[in-house]
Amino acid sequence: MVVGPSLLSVKDLCFERDDTQIIDSVCLDLSDGEILQIEGPNGSGKTTLLRLLTSALTPTRGNIYYRGKALSECRFEYLSDLLFLGHQSAVKVTLSAEENLSWMTGRSTVCEELLSALDSVQLTGYSDVPCYRLSAGQQRRVALARLLISDAKLWILDEPFAALDSQGVALVEDCMQKHLDGGGSVVLSTHQPVAMKAVRRYSLMDQAIQGAV
Amino acid sequence: MISNTGFWAFLRRDLLLINRRRGEVASPLIFFIMAATFVPLATTPDAELLKDIAPGIIWVMALLATLLSAESLFASDYQDGSLEQLLISPQLIVMPVLGKVTAHWLTTGLPLTLVSPLLGLLLSLPTDGYLPMMAGLAVGTGCLSLLAALGAALTVSLPKGGLLLTLIVMPLYMPVIIFGSATAQYSIQGLAWTGPLAILGAMLALAIALCPLAISSVLRLTTIN
Structure with missing residues (x-):
């Protein structure tokens, strides 16, 4: 090798x-x-x-x-x-989970990959709820959904x-x-x-x- | 890495964010109207006296209203970590910064310009003054937004940076306010008002070229902590 x-x-x-x-x-x-x-x-x-x-x-x-x-x-x-996920997860609380993820990954909100990533982090049904209504852990999951889509x-x-x-x-x-x-x-x-x-x-x-x- | 790093992407996102908290946009605008209303109450409702000071008052109020809204420009991005993500994106951050400032202008400077005839009416501005005043405000508030963004970038990491921001930016506003109110003043006095407007335009061109560069460097410096 x-x-x-x-x-x-x-x-x-x-x-x-x-x-x-x-x-x-x-x-x-x-x-x-x-x-x-x-x-x-x-x-x-x-x-x-x-x-x-x-x-x-x-x-x-x-x-x-x-x-x-x-x-x-x-x-x-x-x-x-590089993909960096810091203490602050860069989730915009006024945007929905879907919009946040779409912004972070550059994919469109109707993209299949994006929706399935949100499903995988168990945010099904929360995708169009503004993030300020989500718990701290759920907001963290929104940020972590980036990992599923990232090609870094x-x-x-x-x-x-x-x-x-x-x-x-x-x-x-x-x-x-x-x-x-x-x-x-x-x-x-x-x-x-x-x-x-x-x-x-x-x-x-x-x-x-x-x-x- | 955030892959949305262009001018339009940031402009669109910031407008969307501002749209979600419309109340914050309305506050500077209401301040602008209310503060100017106090002038005839506190001094005199005499139209002859007011017409001389009307352009100056409208400009001072526009300046204060812009400063009021400036602090929030980078604050939420700084707090939630978006700014950090932006700073480690591979592209230069000049265009995103310009996009954000443009969104700020569209939601403060432009509405201020649009409601300024109402203030003109309250302060008995002569009819000749309206068009020059609006033209001056449209161009001048662009400069105000860009300079305010520079102040916001300098103070973004401070917990209560609002007042400091004002102190930093005020001196930079002097040329803008001189030529801005001169635009309306000249037309009221029957002089050619395109001269001061052209100088305002030149200042805006210079600010568009230089401010985003300065803001990007300043953001890199102030977020190191």
């Missing part, structure tokens, strides 16, 4: 804010079909690290490489391949299980598994143990990768 440059590689990444070192020399490697869980207690910089990976923040030192190329050289390519290669998910019930968690895990099987990759942060066997874990406290390879 030919070993090409890995999908995402992070070298000596540092981030400082107001003279406080938030991220200190993080080194990571992620190949196609791999899933990496970022671990650490509250305030250890999980979200900051993920936001650095999405290029929303610029690192004070260090580099991120996408398929062997520095991010500054392939920004368009990288961002086109790399998913960066910040606390994807927040506000979800156990059924919702299973749904997201299932979704990630399909994505991995299709050659995609996932970076996620969560406090919950992820019930997937191939998960590698990166701990921001001891700065080491553990788990299956």
Whole structure:
């Protein structure tokens, strides 16, 4: 098997804010079909690290490489391949689930794929209800329905299980598994143990990768 | 990644969002009308005196009404994470920004322009002044919206940024208000009013070209936290 440059590689990444070192020399490697869980207690910089990976923040030192190329050289390519789901799920509360999903994915509201994605996240019957009438978990599901439609290669998910019930968690895990099987990759942060066997874990406290390879 | 990153997509979405909360659009408009109504009550209903100050008052009220609505321009996108999604979209965000500002103008500047004859009537604006005033407002409120958006972008991450926004943007409004009220003033005095209007037009052209660029860079800076 030919070993090409890995999908995402992070070298000596540092981030400082107001003279406080938030991220200190993080080194990571992620190949196609791999899933990496970022671990650490509250305030250890999980979200900051993920936001650095999405290029929303610029690192004070260090580099991120996408398929062997520095991010500054392939920004368009990288961002086109990226799906980021943050703490705030970008769901517009005045729009319906259908309209939100259509906006996020660029598909039309009558698109079959879109409706079936909403069915899969158990929002059947809620698709034309304004999102402010939905519960926090249901709003989260609207955002997660993006995962079912997305053709992005790399998913960066910040606390994807927040506000979800156990059924919702299973749904997201299932979704990630399909994505991995299709050659995609996932970076996620969560406090919950992820019930997937191939998960590698990166701990921001001891700065080491553990788990299956 | 959000794949809708064009001008029209954002214009359409923002108009849809504004349409869902129509009350918020009506507030600046009602403020515009009510505040201007106070002037004859507080000073004098004398038509001779009012006609000289009418264009100035209408312009000041239009300015304040625009500022009132400016804070919400990026606030909800910032709070719900849409702005973050926009910033990590592969395309440049200049066109989406312009789309959002256009939606803002269509729902504040344009209605203000359309109801301004009513204020003209209340403030006994001479008949010659109506057309120049409306033309001036149509062009000038475009500048006001673009500059207000710049202020909104600068203050988006602050919890109570409204007042700061006003302080930042006010000085930038000076040339707009000078030439805006001059447009109506000149026509009342029987002078050619197309001169100040042309300068307003030039300012709008400059603002359309530069403001979206400035706003995009500012959004990138202010959302780093």
